[in-house]
Amino acid sequence: MSNLKITEVALRDGSHAISHQFTVEQVTSITSALNEARVPYIEVTHGDGLGGSSLQYGLSRTDELKLIEAAVGVADFSKISVLLLPGIGTIEDLKVAENLGAKMVRVATHVTEADVSKQHIETAKELGMETVGFLMMSHMAPVEKLVEQAKLMESYGADVVYVTDSAGALLPHEVKERIKALKQELSVEIGFHAHNNLSLAMGNTLAAIEEGATRIDGSVRCLGAGAGNTQTEVLVAVLEKMGIDTGIDLYKMMDLAENIVAPILPQPQEITKNSLTLGFAGxxxxxxxxxxxxxxxxxxxxxxxxxxxxxxxxxxxxxxxxxxxxxxxxxxxxxx
Amino acid sequence: MSNLKITEVALRDGSHAISHQFTVEQVTSITSALNEARVPYIEVTHGDGLGGSSLQYGLSRTDELKLIEAAVGVADFSKISVLLLPGIGTIEDLKVAENLGAKMVRVATHVTEADVSKQHIETAKELGMETVGFLMMSHMAPVEKLVEQAKLMESYGADVVYVTDSAGALLPHEVKERIKALKQELSVEIGFHAHNNLSLAMGNTLAAIEEGATRIDGSVRCLGAGAGNTQTEVLVAVLEKMGIDTGIDLYKMMDLAENIVAPILPQPQEITKNSLTLGFAGxxxxxxxxxxxxxxxxxxxxxxxxxxxxxxxxxxxxxxxxxxxxxxxxxxxxxx
Missing domain, CATH: 1.10.8.60 (Helicase, Ruva Protein; domain 3)
Incomplete structure (x- = not known):
């Protein structure tokens, strides 16, 4: 098996795509199938992270703690991850999630505001969680700034730092230069989170892997915000064609995408005028x-x-x- | 303006996606809008080319000659192209299409069977048409074989030779090596036609352009066979971000995709279990x-x-x- 590890984000980023309407039954059946397919990490949280359920960010149909608990309950292989945006979620929220069984947290800040993640990353490490720094809207900072901010997260104790293309605005050569610089300047693992607004989620993901990214996000059936993310079952197929073993069972991923996830999408994900505009404008x-x-x-x-x-x-x-x-x-x- | 020219294939490759049910009204309104957006080439034919309407390949709702005529009638800027697969369509079909106003023909063969295109390419040149050799299932031949076959088409008089990834099975590095070899060995323009079965249509298209391909196919709103092609309006946006001017009006492309093409799709294009399997298996x-x-x-x-x-x-x-x-x-x- 390669050292490439995939995090499935449909139950977090996909929360945006279904207006935060996940039920315990849906999260249980999807997590159970992802666990069966041996996906290493599954993120379960409101689209805007712990504490995101609000009038401003969209009210969740189900308390996310119930969803996290349900996911933990059926995942004996996969580790459950949570997203935390300092300012929306609190350190107290993180402790509760960890207590429910979350093993990884991704502490997310705007690409120029890594400093607000210090306490949260430190607390996550104290709790014994795998801790990821998640630099959102990475296209908005020049490479040097991105490196500086990623180093801050590394210095706080992050085990992994992600280039997060929140608006799906990066082009392959821009992804390459970012990942390359981070690989040179940091010693922690580097991850990449794509959005498909410019139809480049997969192309950018391969560009990131080529430059050494070892942590990759995907959403099954593209169930994510905007035009969705890198489609996980397709990524597993592409990597298998390239001879890169992710440890994930391709056929099981394809089956769960078709039989369990597709039916809950309000409509198939496609690149519309709106999502294209967001990627184009960034x-x-x-x-x-x-x-x-x-x-x-x-x-x-x-x-x-x-x-x-x-x-x-x-x-x-x-x-x-x-x-x-x-x-x-x-x-x-x-x-x- | 750059020397990159886009051919819109929704009214030909997209014929597969709607079971060859295009009407004169649809072709007229789509062509008219594409012409208004200043798309250089628009292909209008049965999905399997001239003469494709049959029990074996699917019966067209409307005689394709009526569709070609309708398209020619409203395109005062765009040139209308037809597809011809020797064995399905005949030289007689080509003459009729040319007589109706088709200005370009793409003569398509399996990647190892370029020799069957000789007469058709020669006739097209005699008719004064812009003539393209279209090597289908290009992933099935090693690079040397592809070059040999492309050279045959060039020797028959083709103005352009295309690498056609019919099954959406190529990976970016495979596209690069193919386009690079053709650019080195041929003196005609090189084109690339992608399918999105592995979510790589856009990534592969950028890889092709990087290596010197100057003719690119796209289908608006991904209206093409399998998981569709490179989504044209998204491609125009991506190229604009890269500073490559295609001469196409981005906003008009986005608007026609949303308002004219999306409503006729039986369902949005997405990568399903079936289309992924085709790309994975090739x-x-x-x-x-x-x-x-x-x-x-x-x-x-x-x-x-x-x-x-x-x-x-x-x-x-x-x-x-x-x-x-x-x-x-x-x-x-x-x-x-």
Missing amino acids: VYSSFQVHANRAAKKFNIDSRDILVELGKREVVGGQEDMIIDVAAELAKAKSLV | VYSSFQVHANRAAKKFNIDSRDILVELGKREVVGGQEDMIIDVAAELAKAKSLV
Whole structure:
């Protein structure tokens, strides 16, 4: 077996795709099948991590602690992982999840804000958990900045640091230069988390593996935010063709994708105008609804707003800027 | 503008995805929108090329000549292309299509059978058409064989030769070595046609462009056989991010994908158990129904049959071998 380890994120990133409506029965049957297929890690949390269930981020149908407990209960091979975004989830939430049996945590911050992960990573290590630093929106930082932030996470004790392409905005050569730099500068394992908004989740994942990434995220049947992630059962097939053994049973993965996961998708994942726009502009999905509203108000194309927000590197929390940008674009248009 | 030219194949490869049910109205509205978006080439033919409408390959709802005529009628910028598989379509069919206004033909053969394209390529050149040699199932030939066959097509007068990954079975490094060898050994333009069965249509397309391919196929909203092709509107966005101008209007492509093409898909394109199996095994989609039947008869997994057929490089016309392979596998299984 190779040293490549896959983390299945359909029960966390996929939470976005089904508006956080997972039931205990769904999580139990999917986890059980993934465990049977010998997937090493399965992440189970609200799409925005521990404590994400809220009016702002979307209310979960089922308390995520019940979902984590259900997953732990049927996974005698797979380790259950949780996601934690400092500021949304707390150290207390992490302790509860660990107590329920979660063995890994991924502490996620914006790519330029690794410093807020210090306490959470340290606590996770004290709890004896496998601890991953997860640098979101990695396309928004130049390589040197990414390396600097990844080193911070390493210094706090992270066992793995991930390049997380939250908006599905990276191109293969950009993935390569990022993974390559991290492999050179860090001594911990490097991971890669893709989104398929530009139809490059698989191509980027292979680029990451080529440069030495050994931890890879996938979502079965593309059940993830935006256009979904690297499709896990397809990744297992591709790696098998390349002679890279993941330890995962390909046929079982294909069967569970078709028979257990596909039926719960509200509709098949595809690359739509919206998801393509997010990848093209490289912005947060939460901006879309605001941009649509502003576009209507100023009678301009919402895509122009999103592209401009991407250029200005606007981040979550700066939603107020959307209306300013729209007003500017409308003014510029009227002057043409 | 770059020298990269895109051919839109939704109205030909996509014919498979909708069981050859295109209407004159659909072809007219899609072609008109693609023309408006300034797509250089639009292919309109039965999925299996001129003359493909038959019990064996699937009966077209509308005579393809009517569809070609309709497309020509609304395309004052885009050139209309037709596909021709010698043996299915005839030189007479080609003359009729040219007379209706088709400006390009792609003469398609199995990757090892370029010699059957001689007359068709020569006739197309005499008719003054832009002529493309289209080497299907390119993953089934080693690089040297592919080069030899491509050279034949070049010697017959082809203006372009395509590497056609009919089963969506190629990996990026395999695409690279193929395009690289053809660029070194031929002086005509090199093209690449992808399928998305392994979620690599876009990754492979970028690999082809990196090695010098200048003719690329795409299908809007992935409307093509199997898991579809490189999604055209996404490709235009990716190339724009890379600074490669295709001359195509991105927003218009996105809008027509969403508003005109998506509504006619019977269901969104995704990578299913079936399409993944074809890409993994590297076999013709027509084998699937036979393999399923044989699997039931011998109580084995149809995927094992397809993978074995791929290993043995079984090609279209050799469907009789499917039952033999199934019997052998069942016997081997009973001996374990």
